[in-house]
Amino acid sequence: MTLLLVLEQVLNGLQLGVMLFLMAAGLTLVFGIMNLVNLAHGSLYMVGAYLATTFYQWTGSFLLAAALALVATLGVGIVVEVVALRTLYERDHLDQVLATFGLILFFNELIAIVWGRAALYTTLPGWLSGHVQVLPGVRYPVYRALVILVGLVVAGLLWVLVARTRLGMLIRAGASNRTMVAALGVNIRLLYTVVFGFGAALAGLAGLMAGPIYAVQLGMGEQILIQVFVVIVIGGIGSMRGALLGAIVVGMVDTLGRAFLKPMLATILSPSAADTAGPAIASMLIYLLMAAVLAVRPQGLFPAQGRV
Amino acid sequence: MSEALLEIRGLTKRFGGLIATNEVNLEVPEGETHAIIGPNGAGKTTLINQLAGDLRPDAGAIHFAGRNITHLAAPARSLLGLARSFQITSVFRDFTALDNAALAVQAHAGHSFRFWRPARRDLALREPARAILDSVGLGERAHVLAANLAHGEQRQLEIAMVLVTRPHCLLLDEPMAGMGSEESQRMIRFLGGLKGRHTIVLVEHDMDAVFALADRISVMVYGRIIATGAPKEVRANPEVREAYLGEETTD
């Protein structure tokens, strides 16, 4: 368990964290502004990943494929919003949960029809493979470093957007005062579509970046979605700050836990016990963390002010 | 040891930068009907919410029947005999009027870990419920879904639910709200019939009701009580007149 190894895992944790943040930000925005629980958020992530992989196969250019996938996912998001989600804004959360669950089934099957049920694997272009020196003596995969960079940049842009622009002000005024926002002369419908599209784009971005790291397969959206829920519960619903901090914490705990829990347990338990207990507990860590946070601070660590 | 039934000392509540309740002091002796009036936004409902236990004060204390209830949860206060009605009528809409009243009886009849006997055939619950509905004039409407009751009837139902638990003190938040003049008169007569038997703290805008019912009145402005006293005194108080300038009796 060298320092190098630890550093590498910390960076991996950060990488997972920024991806969780991208997802959590989109989900939080949509929930905070439109009061919509969208279980199909993960499906948009999946769509982004599949499209990016396919576009890369077609065009041979990673960047072009990424851009296309981003735009296409944004498009899919807008279509879904207009066609399926508009009726849900007025409904209670149970209806939203069930309806978006139906959407998940639909998307999973649609993807299965088009791409089949086997997982897809992407290769990285030459300029993205290989390693880079992030710190003296620390070599880290270029691609993952890029993901971290992109994630942090987007987080920064989001902060500027929410804290400094008119749109951000509307976002913060949000669902807590729909009538006031409408009275300001803002087209609510358009605002909602824009916000949802934005959330879809964030999910798509996370998805297209995820492809080369994790397998592109059916159900990948739900896998990450539940981790995103943990992020939101820990960070506090409706809060961007909470989403970022929650995401980093969850990313770190999950990654470091999976990497180091077994060897750590092996020092106190027998190797075979550690072999079983290690991975088992590691997979439960973030949920145990969530339980602990809830026990102490039920609204999360950084709940949004003025929002439930 | 004061003999006031309800005693409020230094009660303070802030929402961010806004002070909703500003060092409020009030004593309500047993049997008194005490009205709290004031312009909109004065913090009257916030005060009631703190008395009822739905809102935690930031500072100060509330004593009820000698006990410090400042941090007691709302259900516990109800069990101690402090009952409230809401500004916007709040009943169990998908239950009948009789069910509503019976639920209030059930809440004060010990624990509810009873899994076998149908509650609707439990006379210990049904009889007091029926009786209270009759006494508020809803006897004919016992089997109507609360959602289908007229607005005034829902208000009556709320009062019934408040009364069936035989509370010591009633906290009524704008009981006249949304009522036509005939309904208001009926409600005033009804509440008048309760005077003396119960201690009542009443938040109201309807001045007819206030002057007809109140033994004493407190005037709240911007979270502070600026005057307390018998109706005649309060009416003559210059500060009060200023606060109400342009705010004549409304409904």
Next chain:
Amino acid sequence: MRVPSRRPVAAAVGLLALALVPVAAGLLNQPFYVDLFRRIMIFAIAALSLDLILGYGGMVSFGHAAYLGIGAYAVGVLMHHGVQNGYLQWTLAIVASALVALLIGAISVRTSGVYFIMITLAFTQMLYYLGISIEEYGGDDGMRLAVRSQFPGLIDLQSSTAFYYLVLAILVAFLYLGHRFVNARFGMLIRAARSNVARARAIGFSPYRYRLAAFIIAGAMCGLAGALLVNHTEYLTPEFMHWTRSGEIMFMVILGGMGTLVGPVVGAVVLLLLEDVLSAWTTHWQIILGPFLVIAVLFAKRGLIGLLGAEASPGE
């Protein structure tokens, strides 16, 4: 004058029909139907247990499938270690489920709305991952059940028909128990808290401990369903606890009509029959089911029971 509710009649007819399935299957020489309807009834029990907290309690638990898994694993694990006694296994299934429900509930029941949904979902997934990671019990692939639970002297589950009638008996028993629960003081409190929690607290109810109790009872009932399920399939996998299972069960409740007890049973029948028919048609049946469910939720909120006009009259 109150018109008597059609619901008990509809229920009686339905249960009678279910009782006759093995007879009909025997006459038609199609034992497959016994299997099919037994599976449907097991899920009906699970859906029924969810209705207690969802339909009556307003607690949108997206983690109910966890208890199917716990019940199944209780049986499977004991079987794996040589304990074949059904009484022990099924008791453990119920007790373990109740215990887990207590732990999860103690944390989640305090929350509500979106938080509750997310938290129950997260905990279920945690159990799923736990199941996957324990290699000894098959991990990802799951494991076979050596034999069905043994009830020496009482019943031989190996007999398809005997097992069928046991499941039916449990379904009937739970329907009756559920009916008692929701109409007793306990149930009235839960329903009141769902209807208007502020008013419930204002009259003196403290809903938390009762909702937690309901959560535990529902979990325990579903745990038994899990024990039944693993005996039915004779195979155990973590997929029993996958959150999409939770979604399916929830759909059965909504489709049939939540807050009716009978509704979830109807919902289970319809949904599973639909799945059976659709999957024979095309392997991509979920693409039809998905939108169907969305539409059902949007337009038929009171479920099939509501559509049939068999809802309860006021004061029932």
